[in-house]
Amino acid sequence: MDFSQLLSKIVSDSDKHARWLNTLSLMENSGARKISASEHKKDVTLIILKHAAEEHRHAYYLKKQISKLSIDACPTYADQYLLASSDSRYYLNLLDVLVCKYLKSALKLSGNDLKFAAYLLVTYAIEVRADELYPIYQNVLDQASSKVNVKSIILEEEGHLEEMLVQLKNFSPDWQKHADKAVEFETKLFMDWIKALARDIN
Numbered sequence: 001m002d003f004s005q006l007l008s009k010i011v012s013d014s015d016k017h018a019r020w021l022n023t024l025s026l027m028e029n030s031g032a033r034k035i036s037a038s039e040h041k042k043d044v045t046l047i048i049l050k051h052a053a054e055e056h057r058h059a060y061y062l063k064k065q066i067s068k069l070s071i072d073a074c075p076t077y078a079d080q081y082l083l084a085s086s087d088s089r090y091y092l093n094l095l096d097v098l099v100c101k102y103l104k105s106a107l108k109l110s111g112n113d114l115k116f117a118a119y120l121l122v123t124y125a126i127e128v129r130a131d132e133l134y135p136i137y138q139n140v141l142d143q144a145s146s147k148v149n150v151k152s153i154i155l156e157e158e159g160h161l162e163e164m165l166v167q168l169k170n171f172s173p174d175w176q177k178h179a180d181k182a183v184e185f186e187t188k189l190f191m192d193w194i195k196a197l198a199r200d201i202n
Contacts, residue, residue: 003133006198007140010083011148016201018066018073019083021148028079029059030092031126038119040112047163051123054156061153068147083197091189096122098185106178119169121182127161128183129190 001009010016032055039048066074074081082088099121103109109117134154141148168175 001198003194004140006194006201007137008144009201010197011140011144011146013137014069015073016083017146017148018069019081021062021066022074022077022081023083023088025059025062026082027088027091028055028062030089031075031123032056032059034092034096035119035123038115040116047167048119051160051163054160055128057152058098058156064149065148065150068133084193084200087196091193092122092126095125095182095186095189099182102181102185103178104196106181107172117171117178120164120171124161124164124179125182125186127157127164129186130157131157131161145163177198 007020010020026123032052035048035052035055063074079085096118099118100114103114103117103121107117130153134150134157139155143151168179172178
């Protein structure tokens with residue numbers, strides 16, 4: 001079952017669809033919290049603040065979309081209201097750990113330099129994924145004539161990726177090599193997550 005087929009199966013069931021939206025909301029919220037946690041105490045740029053604010057807005061927006069399916073569904077991020085709860089909850093943390101290990105080894109970074117570099121690479125990999133995931137999801141929603149839509153998120157995620165590219169180019173002349181490594185880590189996590197989702201909905 002490919003990702004589009006998996007989403008079609010999820011969207012066809014209101015309960016699973018609500019849990020899927022809640023899961024995406026959790027992951028967007030985790031991203032926003034991780035951005036805030038990686039901030040330097042003084043050197044905080046407008047782009048970082050904007051990005052954290054938009055990730056929080058995505059989490060809120062996705063959570064609000066649930067009411068189009070059911071008023072009372074998924075009140076919290078408790079495991080019973082998520083899909084593939086463990087894999088979804090720790091996805092970003094695992095990616096961060098893998099990227100930090102790589103940066104320590106490849107660039108000998110530590111402290112605030114490590115935090116910022118990890119923020120750049122992790123966020124880049126996640127934005128690459130979001131640029132693929134949300135349009136596929138929107139296509140499935142359109143095919144199902146669903147009241148739910150994620151078009152506003154798609155537009156903002158495209159902007160995020162452009163902003164990350166600017167920051168990465170300023171970070172290192174070898175940014176592409178490091179970014180590709182982060183994408184490699186994320187791709188493995190994504191494939192594991194898809195398997196966990198498929199197990200959960202069957």
